Amino acid sequence: MDKILIEGGRSLQGEIKISGAKNGALPIIAATLLCPGTHTIYNVPELRDIRTILQLLVTLGATWERIDKHTLKINSDNITEYEASYELVKTMRASVLVLGPLLSRLGRARVSLPGGCAIGARPIDFHMQGLQKLGAQIELEQGYVDAKVFGGLRGNTIYFDIPSVTGTENMLMAAVLAEGTTIIKNAAKEPEIANLIDMLSGMGAKIEGRDTDRLIVQGVKSLKPAEIAIIPDRIETGTLLIAVGAAGGDVTLTNCNPAHLPSLFEKLRNCGIYLEAGERSIRVIRSGPLKNIDIKTMPYPGFPTDLQAQIMALMTMTEGLSVIHENIFENRFMHVAELRRMGADIMVDGGKAIVKGLGKLDGAQVMATDLRASASLVIAGLAARGLTEISRVYHLDRGYDDLVGKLSAVGAKIWREPGK
Ligand code: EPZ
Numbered sequence: 001m002d003k004i005l006i007e008g009g010r011s012l013q014g015e016i017k018i019s020g021a022k023n024g025a026l027p028i029i030a031a032t033l034l035c036p037g038t039h040t041i042y043n044v045p046e047l048r049d050i051r052t053i054l055q056l057l058v059t060l061g062a063t064w065e066r067i068d069k070h071t072l073k074i075n076s077d078n079i080t081e082y083e084a085s086y087e088l089v090k091t092m093r094a095s096v097l098v099l100g101p102l103l104s105r106l107g108r109a110r111v112s113l114p115g116g117c118a119i120g121a122r123p124i125d126f127h128m129q130g131l132q133k134l135g136a137q138i139e140l141e142q143g144y145v146d147a148k149v150f151g152g153l154r155g156n157t158i159y160f161d162i163p164s165v166t167g168t169e170n171m172l173m174a175a176v177l178a179e180g181t182t183i184i185k186n187a188a189k190e191p192e193i194a195n196l197i198d199m200l201s202g203m204g205a206k207i208e209g210r211d212t213d214r215l216i217v218q219g220v221k222s223l224k225p226a227e228i229a230i231i232p233d234r235i236e237t238g239t240l241l242i243a244v245g246a247a248g249g250d251v252t253l254t255n256c257n258p259a260h261l262p263s264l265f266e267k268l269r270n271c272g273i274y275l276e277a278g279e280r281s282i283r284v285i286r287s288g289p290l291k292n293i294d295i296k297t298m299p300y301p302g303f304p305t306d307l308q309a310q311i312m313a314l315m316t317m318t319e320g321l322s323v324i325h326e327n328i329f330e331n332r333f334m335h336v337a338e339l340r341r342m343g344a345d346i347m348v349d350g351g352k353a354i355v356k357g358l359g360k361l362d363g364a365q366v367m368a369t370d371l372r373a374s375a376s377l378v379i380a381g382l383a384a385r386g387l388t389e390i391s392r393v394y395h396l397d398r399g400y401d402d403l404v405g406k407l408s409a410v411g412a413k414i415w416r417e418p419g420k
Contacts, residue, residue, distance in 0.1 A: 006381030037225030100173035155180030202226035292320030318357035
């Protein structure tokens, strides 16, 4: 397995272009199942998770081609299969996003339960309850969700106890061709939901309430193929802003959307990091000492749970106490043990982590445990004195498009060693 090595303590200077959003592209690629024809998707990142969902679509009967590095054409004329196998789903739980579109298109879907992952149990009960409200019959057998609907899905009112991101996305893709009106209450409001709504509207769907927690879908008889551009990846953007905060320097991020990170901007400025937002760019400068701050992860527009591990690495470089509450997932502190190997002083108490910033870290051999934890270790390695060696970096490849190349280009001494 490949390793990433970092000679830390170097500040970063220059410009980095942000890639398309992983969590924008996944539901939009799944949405191409909704109707026959060829869909065009721009600004698609090159990631392992994108390759996985394309592989899944091919098993269902779709074909695809990359027109250029970041443009995909997907043809879904012949969607004949309706099963998403355990082999594929266990590598990426977002495969559950084919449930809604398959039920809409074929009236049938058989998707493996995703199983847990490093950060939590990750149930999909909200997805199943919502689809049942729309008329699907769902059985759980042999680890699979077996869903079928006779006479087509029918509109209804769905309420989410917790604003589930992929739950909202699945309900939208199930409701667009349903008979009648569907209201989704306490819907997730992440920008990736709006990106999917723009795709579905381009296909002819009728959806009101974009960017709010109350979505109203008028079912239509049919849809047509569409073109869409994936929004910039706000989590990659946030990860790089935090990286410059930890390493120090002056970097401009381009092809990004500053408006998608309201909470992080507040927090980084309170940390003493200078941020200058343009229309589609952000200049980040850190030259002085860092101030400790407290974090509570919340659904959008609150502080993203997907940036919690990264901001924790930054807090180890302050000289004060920071309290981090992880309110979304029950086990998202796997990076703590690895940061401790680098000299961090962090105490975990349930969903709360207390970071006693020592203003320094020492390079060490560490192991990535999940996607965002691996980004946290890269950030720690950039700030640490000496050499850091990160193993199991296949986690990083799931969600970051050439992070090593992007950081090298702004002066980081970071490289990748192929596995023995
Ligand atoms: C999406 O996951 C993202 N993934 C995650 O990003 C992100 O961390 C998460 O939203 C929260 O923002 C994609 O968009 C592909 P949820 P999702 O349903 O939809 C509970 C990354 O690093 N819940 O919003 O799976 C759940 O356990 C990934 O890019 C249920 O209880 O998350 C969690 O506590 C990691 N039952 C909370 O809701 C359900 O049926 C929010 O989960 C569904 C969710």
